[in-house]
Amino acid sequence: MDSDDDSPFGYDAFQRTCPSHTVLEMLASKWVYLVVCALRRGRMRNGELARKLEGITPKMLTQTLRVLERDGLVRREVFPVIPPRVEYELTGLGRNLAGLLIQIRSWAEEHAPDIKEARARATEHQDA
Amino acid sequence: MDSDDDSPFGYDAFQRTCPSHTVLEMLASKWVYLVVCALRRGRMRNGELARKLEGITPKMLTQTLRVLERDGLVRREVFPVIPPRVEYELTGLGRNLAGLLIQIRSWAEEHAPDIKEARARATEHQDA
DNA sequence: ATCATCACTATCCATAAGGTACCTATATAT
DNA sequence: ATATATAGGTACCTTATGGATAGTGATGAT
Numbered sequence: 460m461d462s463d464d465d466s467p468f469g470y471d472a473f474q475r476t477c478p479s480h481t482v483l484e485m486l487a488s489k490w491v492y493l494v495v496c497a498l499r500r501g502r503m504r505n506g507e508l509a510r511k512l513e514g515i516t517p518k519m520l521t522q523t524l525r526v527l528e529r530d531g532l533v534r535r536e537v538f539p540v541i542p543p544r545v546e547y548e549l550t551g552l553g554r555n556l557a558g559l560l561i562q563i564r565s566w567a568e569e570h571a572p573d574i575k576e577a578r579a580r581a582t583e584h585q586d587a
Numbered sequence: 588m589d590s591d592d593d594s595p596f597g598y599d600a601f602q603r604t605c606p607s608h609t610v611l612e613m614l615a616s617k618w619v620y621l622v623v624c625a626l627r628r629g630r631m632r633n634g635e636l637a638r639k640l641e642g643i644t645p646k647m648l649t650q651t652l653r654v655l656e657r658d659g660l661v662r663r664e665v666f667p668v669i670p671p672r673v674e675y676e677l678t679g680l681g682r683n684l685a686g687l688l689i690q691i692r693s694w695a696e697e698h699a700p701d702i703k704e705a706r707a708r709a710t711e712h713q714d715a
Numbered sequence: 716a717t718c719a720t721c722a723c724t725a726t727c728c729a730t731a732a733g734g735t736a737c738c739t740a741t742a743t744a745t
Numbered sequence: 746a747t748a749t750a751t752a753g754g755t756a757c758c759t760t761a762t763g764g765a766t767a768g769t770g771a772t773g774a775t
Contacts, residue, residue: 483691486614566687618733633751647733670752723769724768732761739752
């Protein structure tokens with residue numbers, strides 16, 4: 460009850476400079492959450508990630524990893540061998556973000572039923 | 588270190604049924620975060636919200652409020668007077684979500700500098 | 716000689732989110 | 746008669762995102 464102010468408006472109303480905006484934009488990307496969760500187990504190769512996250516296309520996997528690398532959440536290590544070998548792992552910041560994701564997941568699991576119930580009631584009323 | 592498993596994969600790999608997906612999808616919407624934060628102060632009329640969230644268009648404000656209402660986060664009360672008067676307020680679930688948003692904001696404010704630094708380093712290297 | 720593997724990379728396309736502009740209704744004020 | 750305030754709705758357009766598809770280079774296996 461301390462950071463309990465309206466402060467998103469303190470930055471320029473959620474434009475590019477607001478930290479929350481930066482973070483929520485990251486989390487909104489469809490695969491970021493899954494990739495970070497997958498990497499919590501330890502370093503992994505591109506192929507292992509692709510198998511773990513079934514449904515992801517190579518393009519989206521690479522794209523997601525590049526963004527995470529650019530933002531300092533993932534470290535990328537290339538071994539100069541043939542065939543190529545590349546390993547990814549979370550940085551300290553990345554592991555820290557994983558902690559936040561777990562908080563979000565726990566909130567989600569606790570309250571998803573309420574949301575679903577509300578949605579069900581809403582579609583009922585509109586059908587009526 | 589308890590919900591410390593890989594469980595997003597327990598649901599069908601982040602498809603529609605995963606609670607985290609539902610919640611992150613909500614938060615990803617550009618205005619949800621701002622509207623919920625604004626409503627933490629108490630009930631408000633459409634016009635007040637519009638003034639507080641400068642930059643939002645009437646369309647997006649209405650659309651955002653309708654989604655929040657449908658999901659049970661906001662209660663909408665219409666007074667049958669002329670000119671029309673409509674008030675919005677957070678439900679219990681909505682106030683609860685606001686709590687999560689504050690956690691996210693606090694993480695964001697703590698770590699945004701690291702992310703910015705990483706991005707700066709990344710663009711440096713690409714320019715070089 | 717051909718194929719598969721690994722880790723991408725490039726290109727195109729469909730969808731959807733968000734933005735712009737204009738429309739509604741009614742009562743009061745001028 | 747006209748303008749204003751209120752709380753929207755609707756049609757249309759642009760852009761960003763994600764997904765599908767195909768291609769790259771090098772080597773080892775068949």
